[in-house]
Amino acid sequence: MKVTVSSIPFDPWSMLEEYQQQLPSGQFGGSNIFVGTMRDFNVGDSVAEMTLEHYPGMTEKHLEKICLQAIDRWQLVGALIVHRVGLLLPDDPIVLVAAWSAHRKEAFEASRFMIEDLKHSAPFWKKEKTTGGIRWVESNTPS
């Protein structure tokens, strides 16, 4: 498994390729990938930029716990979480969650679990710059 929290913009596709090359050959038959990208709108307003704050230390610890739970529950071959912090612009990837397993069912279920747990519990907070000013995002969308 691998967890990365970084203020540097990332390319999810090259990170997937790099991580998958380290997995044991012939062991995975399915991989499922979720990439979250920054929109330029939210609750009816245009959003020009966003700042993501986090709790250094607890964030990484929590994301590692999510990966370990998913690996244990779905017997994953690999699990990857990458999350941006700092200043983001529209179209920037925010989060990458991916799971590799022997069969597709486990990869689908595990990646869904990982992104939902991350969104409900990992200590990140979004602050948006809109045409009306700067505001903290109070809650995530339900789905």
Added chain:
Amino acid sequence: MTITVKFFASLSEQLGKKEISLNAQDNLTLENVWSQATNNAVMPTKLLMAINMEYAQLTDPVNDGDEVAYFPPVTGG
């Protein structure tokens, strides 16, 4: 005992502080620490909290050397 108390995001802005070191008597809960660290500020209804980077509850005990954190609902991903 001495503990470190951290605040994040909108809560940190509202209280005007990010981190303090608190010298306090023993046998405190997270609720007691909140009162002392914020000068009895009104507690937000949706407050989350952690002890040593693990989620915790208001009634959980705090020990010497602990790192305590209070923050609003999370919005990552």
